[in-house]
Amino acid sequence: MSKYLKDLTELNGASGNEKAVRKYIKEKIENKVDKIIEDPIGNLLAIKYSGNPDAKKLLVMAHMDEVGLMVTSIESDGRLAVQPVGGVDPRVLLGKRVVVGEESLDGIIGYKAIHLQREDFSTPPKWTNIRVEIGCSKKEEAEKKVSVGDYIHFHSKFEEYDNRYIGKAFDDRAGCAVLMELIDNYNEVSFDIYYAFVVQEEVGLRGSGAILKHVKPDALLVFEGTTAGDNPELKEARWSTHLDNGPALSYLQSGYVINEMLFNSIRKTADMNGIPYQMKGRTVGGTDATRAARTYFGVPGAVINVPSRYIHSPVCVISRSDFDNVVELAKKIVSNDDYINALEGWK
Amino acid sequence: MRELIKKITEISAPSGRELPVQKYILSELENHIDGYKFDNVGNLIVWKKGYSDNPKKLLLDGHADEIGVVITNIDEKGFLRIDPVGGVNPLMLLGTTIRFNDTLGIVSMEGETAKELSENYSKPSFDNLFVDIGVTSKEEALGKVHIGMFGTYNAGYHDLGDKIVSKALDDRIACAIIIQVFKEIRQPENDLYGVFSVQEEVGLVGASVAAFDIKPDMAVAIDVTAYSDTPKTFKRMDINLGNGPAIKVKDKASISDEKVVNALIDSAKSEGIPYQMEVLIFGGTNAAGYQMTASGIKSGTLSIPCRYVHSPHEMVSYADVTNSVKLLKNLALSNNI
Numbered sequence: 001m002s003k004y005l006k007d008l009t010e011l012n013g014a015s016g017n018e019k020a021v022r023k024y025i026k027e028k029i030e031n032k033v034d035k036i037i038e039d040p041i042g043n044l045l046a047i048k049y050s051g052n053p054d055a056k057k058l059l060v061m062a063h064m065d066e067v068g069l070m071v072t073s074i075e076s077d078g079r080l081a082v083q084p085v086g087g088v089d090p091r092v093l094l095g096k097r098v099v100v101g102e103e104s105l106d107g108i109i110g111y112k113a114i115h116l117q118r119e120d121f122s123t124p125p126k127w128t129n130i131r132v133e134i135g136c137s138k139k140e141e142a143e144k145k146v147s148v149g150d151y152i153h154f155h156s157k158f159e160e161y162d163n164r165y166i167g168k169a170f171d172d173r174a175g176c177a178v179l180m181e182l183i184d185n186y187n188e189v190s191f192d193i194y195y196a197f198v199v200q201e202e203v204g205l206r207g208s209g210a211i212l213k214h215v216k217p218d219a220l221l222v223f224e225g226t227t228a229g230d231n232p233e234l235k236e237a238r239w240s241t242h243l244d245n246g247p248a249l250s251y252l253q254s255g256y257v258i259n260e261m262l263f264n265s266i267r268k269t270a271d272m273n274g275i276p277y278q279m280k281g282r283t284v285g286g287t288d289a290t291r292a293a294r295t296y297f298g299v300p301g302a303v304i305n306v307p308s309r310y311i312h313s314p315v316c317v318i319s320r321s322d323f324d325n326v327v328e329l330a331k332k333i334v335s336n337d338d339y340i341n342a343l344e345g346w347k
Numbered sequence: 348m349r350e351l352i353k354k355i356t357e358i359s360a361p362s363g364r365e366l367p368v369q370k371y372i373l374s375e376l377e378n379h380i381d382g383y384k385f386d387n388v389g390n391l392i393v394w395k396k397g398y399s400d401n402p403k404k405l406l407l408d409g410h411a412d413e414i415g416v417v418i419t420n421i422d423e424k425g426f427l428r429i430d431p432v433g434g435v436n437p438l439m440l441l442g443t444t445i446r447f448n449d450t451l452g453i454v455s456m457e458g459e460t461a462k463e464l465s466e467n468y469s470k471p472s473f474d475n476l477f478v479d480i481g482v483t484s485k486e487e488a489l490g491k492v493h494i495g496m497f498g499t500y501n502a503g504y505h506d507l508g509d510k511i512v513s514k515a516l517d518d519r520i521a522c523a524i525i526i527q528v529f530k531e532i533r534q535p536e537n538d539l540y541g542v543f544s545v546q547e548e549v550g551l552v553g554a555s556v557a558a559f560d561i562k563p564d565m566a567v568a569i570d571v572t573a574y575s576d577t578p579k580t581f582k583r584m585d586i587n588l589g590n591g592p593a594i595k596v597k598d599k600a601s602i603s604d605e606k607v608v609n610a611l612i613d614s615a616k617s618e619g620i621p622y623q624m625e626v627l628i629f630g631g632t633n634a635a636g637y638q639m640t641a642s643g644i645k646s647g648t649l650s651i652p653c654r655y656v657h658s659p660h661e662m663v664s665y666a667d668v669t670n671s672v673k674l675l676k677n678l679a680l681s682n683n684i
Binding site: 236237238239249251252254255256257258259260263279280281282283284290293294295296297298299300346347 | 362363366369385386387390391417419420422428430431474477494495546549550551552553559560636641
């Protein structure tokens with residue numbers, strides 16, 4: 001069982017509201033690294049130096065934020081109108097509980113009963129028709145508890161059974177947990193390791209841009225929660241990943257072809273250590289590796305994913321063995337210089 | 348230049364896999380450059396020093412990558428599924444062949460009834476097409492290809508006189524033009540940089556970072572553009588093959604810097620080189636990447652009108668190509684930078 005995964009996923013931190021996650025991670029890693037920096041936009045950067053002044057720099061990255069909602073107005077009947085923060089399908093919200101604002105008020109998202117639906121039964125609800133109920137019957141009453149701009153998060157408890165973890169925000173608290181495991185299991189290496197926990201990935205890869213110029217890394221490795229898509233409504237040939245098949249490796253994603261040398265280095269490390277892995281079957285969706293390749297002087301990167309079913313919903317499911325294998329693979333990669341040196345002789 | 352264009356377009360090098368074409372470019376440029384480097388993301392950057400006392404820096408960009416496909420799944424019988432690398436219309440894949448290194452792939456369509464097959468053909472999508480590489484099992488397929496392997500159109504060069512047809516004229520024609528400019532200029536007035544950039548087709552990756560250390564005074568992306576000289580084509584455009592290189596004023600991704608536009612116009616007028624002005628209501632070029640690099644770079648685009656862009660058979664006018672070389676030579680030798 002991961003030491004951090006339960007805590008991390010139960011914390012609330014939609015994009016722009018990562019402070020609880022940042023505080024938790026900072027407390028847990030504080031005495032284990034050489035330096036910690038909180039940058040002006042909220043990214044958390046931890047550093048383990050090799051002691052060598054000419055050392056290369058490896059940047060490992062995960063994003064702290066999750067998708068959520070934000071209050072856009074308080075209606076006269078005391079219910080809250082909302083908009084999504086990041087990519088949220090309104091269909092996953094219906095009949096769900098949420099927590100509202102700093103005080104974590106209970107909220108409920110309902111929809112009109114099936115009895116009253118006609119054509120709209122077959123179409124997704126519009127955002128303009130989604131309301132969050134917080135037990136108030138008047139605007140004035142609700143205004144005492146909530147204000148426009150308050151964040152709303154999924155209400156989900158972490159659970160485990162058999163080979164499954166269930167909860168919210170595995171995208172990308174799973175990645176954060178991997179980075180924290182790496183810090184716990186640090187082995188001395190010839191290069192400096194920068195562990196970046198970044199903000200605002202879900203709203204457009206915003207946080208990672210600022211980290212890059214500060215670090216000027218030689219290579220980047222991103223840990224992500226990615227979509228499984230191994231649903232019955234999709235044919236197997238078009239699944240993205242499959243639970244229990246191991247860490248998922250990306251070779252192409254939205255806006256970036258993963259660096260070939262870094263990709264091959266990951267495969268080699270997995271093969272040598274007998275760690276199972278799978279290739280992502282879909283190429284859509286971006287990660288901070290896209291931002292890194294296009295920012296400042298350009299940083300080449302690769303991505304290792306934890307497959308998650310029902311991603312960006314209050315009930316995500318990941319495989320315990322997939323997560324453990326991502327941690328194992330990550331540990332092997334950062335414990336030797338194959339990855340950081342993979343770019344030598346590239347071109 | 349025809350031989351150069353034939354060789355450079357026939358190389359298979361989709362986004363992220365540009366090295367084969369970059370190596371070829373370096374071999375062509377041997378003895379014609381003062382130096383070269385590959386940057387962090389894999390851009391090939393070459394240069395020639397200017398002779399003026401205070402040389403400015405002119406950067407010419409052509410992207411080395413072409414569109415392609417990537418294998419995403421191999422089934423038990425050895426059939427492949429693919430996703431596009433860059434803007435590939437699945438319609439273009441039907442009836443043509445693609446190649447993954449030496450392995451040829453035939454593209455066809457699913458359909459469990461005649462009606463479904465005809466519907467799939469009328470709305471082709473990467474969800475319902477598959478690739479046949481002539482094997483009978485997954486094991487046999489894995490001897491030739493793998494998931495994550497990149498491929499390109501299996502199409503070649505055809506010389507039709509003034510018109511030249513090939514795959515990947517987008518944007519190897521620019522690479523060929525830049526090579527020719529470097530070959531024909533013994534010593535430029537200003538420092539001349541050539542960037543053979545990576546991953547344009549997936550999102551202007553290379554051009555977003557190539558100039559960060561160079562900080563050029565002017566960057567000109569050279570790329571293909573649309574046309575309005577075929578039956579019932581775009582109404583609101585006036586670009587014709589053979590009427591000269593097109594000086595871009597605006598497209599959907601960038602507005603060309605006025606100084607760059609005027610410098611390109613002057614470079615054409617000074618020798619009576621034909622040119623046309625271009626406003627493209629869609630699309631974008633690497634100029635958008637350069638424009639926003641570091642503290643900002645004056646950028647623009649010189650376009651080569653090209654029919655059937657992103658198809659296996661793109662078409663340009665050879666006269667437009669040689670006129671582009673002349674125009675860019677004039678720019679490099681001018682004091683307009």
